[in-house]
Amino acid sequence: MSSVGTRRFISEIPRAIKHRAACLHRARQNRNYSQSSENTSAIERDIETPGKWTVTGALYLERLPIITPPLSKLEQEYREYKLQQETEQSLLSDFEISKKEEEERLANQKKNVLDTPIHLRNVPVQTFQDKEEIWDKELSQFTPADRETEADRNNDMKSVSRKLDQPLVLLLKKIVNGKDFWYLPYLDYIPRHSMRQVAEKALTDSCGTNLQFQTFSNAPSGYQVLHYGNDMIKKTQSNGSKVFIYKAEYRGGIVNPDKDKHILDYAWVTRRELRQFVGRSTSRLFNKFTFF
Structure with a gap:
């Protein structure tokens, strides 16, 4: 072997060693993956299968503050x-x-x-x-308007004119599986519809077409995973619902709840009032959607 060939052979040794080490490392990874996949395959079949979850779109309809809050x-x-x-x-x-x-x-x-x-002496000047x-x-x-409205004095939670210095969010009370609960307007996924269209349709189907609102984005502002109970799992053949929440701004109109959609009641609630309606974990999620 010539001196040039010898130098080339020696220079190729580190590259071959690195290549062999990489192959051994990938082989170990493949063996570890094959062993771990056997343990997790059952969990993936039961939970991560797309058919085991219900995809839902919900609309977070917010009425922004109208007046400034009082100074501290x-x-x-x-x-x-x-x-x-x-x-x-x-x-x-x-x-x-x-x-x-x-x-x-x-x-x-x-x-x-x-x-x-003389002609300028008696001229009236303002x-x-x-x-x-x-x-x-x-x-x-001039008399300024009262910060407290009639809805505040009567504690009318169905009025959008209450709590003018705070943001309000629309919640609906529905019956699901024989139980009533408060949540955002929501609707299960409809084929050939975007998730934003599903969320907007959830509001119009539940509260009528009289509401004027503006959805902020085609992308959801947040999501929530709701796990069903045993009875609901057997009834729906689904482990739960993955809710994609879209945020919208209230622009006008009134709420006309559709009783055919099992809407029992509705309310415009503040951030502090959310917890008594939807619970602690859900209220924490909803409070991240507002900046006031």
């Missing part, structure tokens, strides 16, 4: 501090400068009244002071 004690103190700081350090506004110039001009006119032409008096009068006659 710390926020109120900071607001007063900033107002005082702005008053002490700010410059004169255009209105204040014009008012000051007008006062100086009127004072000069009173001193030199004889120099003012001064800045007159404007301020008119604005102050309009402000005194």
Whole structure:
């Protein structure tokens, strides 16, 4: 063997060793996988089979806050501090400068009244002071709307006009397998429909077509896995439901629940009220959908 061939053979040795080590590593992985697959095959057949789960679309319909929430004690103190700081350090506004110039001009006119032409002496002029008096009068006659509505006083949870400073979410009370529970409007998957269309159809079928809303995205905002009980598993031949939740904004209209769809009741609830309707785990999931 020539010296060139010898050097080439020696340089190929590390590559061959690496290749052999990689092959041995893959072989061990295949043996381990074949052993573990025998143990997990039963679980995969019972749980991970697509036919064993029901795919469901749900709509999280949210009415956004209409008014700002009341300030906390710390926020109120900071607001007063900033107002005082702005008053002490700010410059004169255009209105204040014009008012000051007008006062100086009127004072000069009173001193030199004889120099003012006769046709301009008795002309009524609306001064800045007159404007301020008119604005102050309009402000005194203005009464702001009450933050507490009639729905708040009557604790009407079916009204979308309650809790104007907080977001509300629509919940429906339905009967499933002889038991009633609260949840979002939902519907099982319909062939040849997207999951967003299924979620929107769940709302219109359950609450009527009078509602105006805007769905945010074609992708779900979250999902939830609901496991059925033994009776429900035997009845539906399904281990549970995989719910894909889409978020939508309420734009107007009223809810007309369809009793033929087994809708017993409905309610517009706040974040703090969710837990008493849907439980702790589901309320934690729903609270992640809102930023207020």
